Amino acid sequence: MKKYKIQPGDTLSAIALREYGTSMLFSVIAIQNHLLDPDVIHAGDELLIPYVTFRHRFAGENSTAARLAVTERYYGGDPDAQLIWEIVNGVAQKPIAKGAWLLIPDLADVGHHTVVAGETLPGLAFDWYGDEHLARMIELANHLPFQHVPAPGDILVVPKLNRRSHARGDTLAAMCRHEYGDVDDLQTRVDVVVAANNIADPDAIVSNQVVYFPS
Incomplete structure (x- = not known):
């Protein structure tokens, strides 16, 4: 989560469009900041x-x-990057429907991780993103071969991407508690997750539904 100072002429919709690629996610910012009227912000x-x-x-x-x-x-046309976003969206060697929303992982504002003994790329992918199948994304981002086994001391680029989880009969509140811990603002976190995932009814999460968790 980052801080942003409102500039003259800003609107939440414009900020959301710039930050998230769609103005429809303005409510994520409004909820996080407890704005009673999202149309009223001050430079x-x-x-x-x-x-x-x-x-x-x-x-x-x-x-x-x-x-x-x-x-x-x-x-910028990096072929490895193309496969990264295709894998993240499940469209590698599969068709993309016209009008589909694609997730675009951030490969510029990345973190770094030093491998310790016993760590594997599938394990790290699960820890970082909630999905061990995204090990291939880590390989591509680091220009590593398929099914690479990292050695202790290796430094890995960590692409920026929201964690995901498949609902397994839990409530959304329970999923958020598992993801964020026993934080004071748990209900706000739940509301932000609802907004970020365009969930119509937070009490009607279906089994195996994929939920993304903003950070």
């Missing part, structure tokens, strides 16, 4: 901006050229 005030993985609306037809255009826009 000079400071907002907390939760990290929500950037969204891109795939407006074209499914084609190699359209995929390359996405990669060029966000990553």
Whole structure:
């Protein structure tokens, strides 16, 4: 989560569009900052901006050229980066529906991790993202071969991407408590998760539904 000082002319919708790729997620910022009226913000005030993985609306037809255009826009045409966003969205060697929203992992504002004995890339992928299958994303981001076994002391780039979890019959509040711990603002965290995932009814989470957790 980062801090942002409101500039003259800012609106929550414009901030959300810039930060998240869609103005529809303005409510994430409003909820996090307990704004009673999201249309009323004041220049000079400071907002907390939760990290929500950037969204891109795939407006074209499914084609190699359209995929390359996405990669060029966000990553400068890096072929490894293209496979990264395809893997994250489950569209590697699969069609993309016109109008689909794609998650765009951040490969610029990254963290770093020093490997310790016993760690594996699938294990790290599960710890970082809630999905061991994203080990391939870590490999690609670090230009490592398929099924690479890291050695203690190796330093890995950690792509920025929201953790995900598959609902297993838990309530959304229980999932958030597991993700964030016993924090004082748990209900706010729940409300932010609802907004970030466009969940219509937080009491009606279905089994195996994928939920993303802003940080």
